[in-house]
Amino acid sequence: MAEVVATEELFWRLFTLYLMGALLLGGVASFILWYLAFRYKARSPEDVPPDAPRPGLIPSALLRTPSWSKLMLVSTGVIVTGLTLYSFIPLNYLSQTPVVQSPSLDGGGDKLVVWVEARQFVWVFKYPQGFTSVNKLVLPTDTLVEFKVTSNDVWHAFGIPYFKVKIDAIPGVVNSVWIKTPSKPGSYGYVWCYELCGAGHSIMRASVEVVDRGSFEGWVKSMGGG
Ligand SMILES: [Cu+2]
Known part of the structure; x- marks a missing residue:
């Protein structure tokens, strides 16, 4: 990576x-x-040249x-x-999402692909392991993650300030954006909505947690993923 x-x-x-x-x-x-x-400051009235700008x-x-x-x-x-x-x-x-050769995380790909569905006023993350997480994004360290972003209702916009990425979430359209997760586990702020999408727009956010590979596998199991 x-x-x-x-x-x-x-x-x-x-x-x-x-x-x-x-x-x-x-x-x-x-x-x-x-x-x-x-x-060139004029020190006396005589210093002012005849062609000086005048109000x-x-x-x-x-x-x-x-x-x-x-x-x-x-x-x-x-x-x-x-x-x-x-x-x-x-x-x-x-x-464009970079092409990498890293250990498979979902039994087939060389990156983690998370489907993101925006709804008034929550973020729904669909993982390739077959489960869904609401308002909580958990990612393994040192991994290329591709987000496939869409919306279930109105226009939203998916953005994570720490990773400096943002993309529109539009019904019927799938937009892609990618990040490379840090090698240091920790909390990396929030996913925010960047499109005024209704009364709950300002509270539409999801936490971003980066955990080591082992903890990620554990979390996947606890969420019912295989
Ligand atoms: Cu929104």
Whole structure:
């Protein structure tokens, strides 16, 4: 499973890249702004150049674009286009469930496939071992999990903040989203509904527990699964 990059890892990489870029460019722009403001501050009325901007008047100098402004425009375009194109790499990776060769969890597949059915206002998880869990998602550690998401009534949206994934739950449609569970067992927050689906929307959530393989097998048995 080492070859699969976790969804939250993809998110944090991209987030860090954008944050660093914003801090760097914001820092440079702020520095230039303050430097120019102090460097060219008018210290007496005689200092004010005749072509200085005046309230209520459009400064004609702004209409003559100096070459460095064009350079700024082009470099901004290059940065924004570059970031946009680069963002497609993780988005593309996320859009399809990675193929893995790991021990079978349901007697046939190489990943755990959980069917998710949204209902006003609960989450129903159907496991391949033939049982159903309501509002409680239990997953084994270090496993690729694919969610097949649909709805029993109105539009909902399935999302797990920790894993940074979200997908629409629509009646008659099956949407897929995947995660790679961490190797550390523990509580990983909640599944929340991200589509205003009625009066109980805000309480529509399910706990997410990641347990080791042995505990998972035990839980499956306790739920009546084979
Ligand atoms: Cu909902």
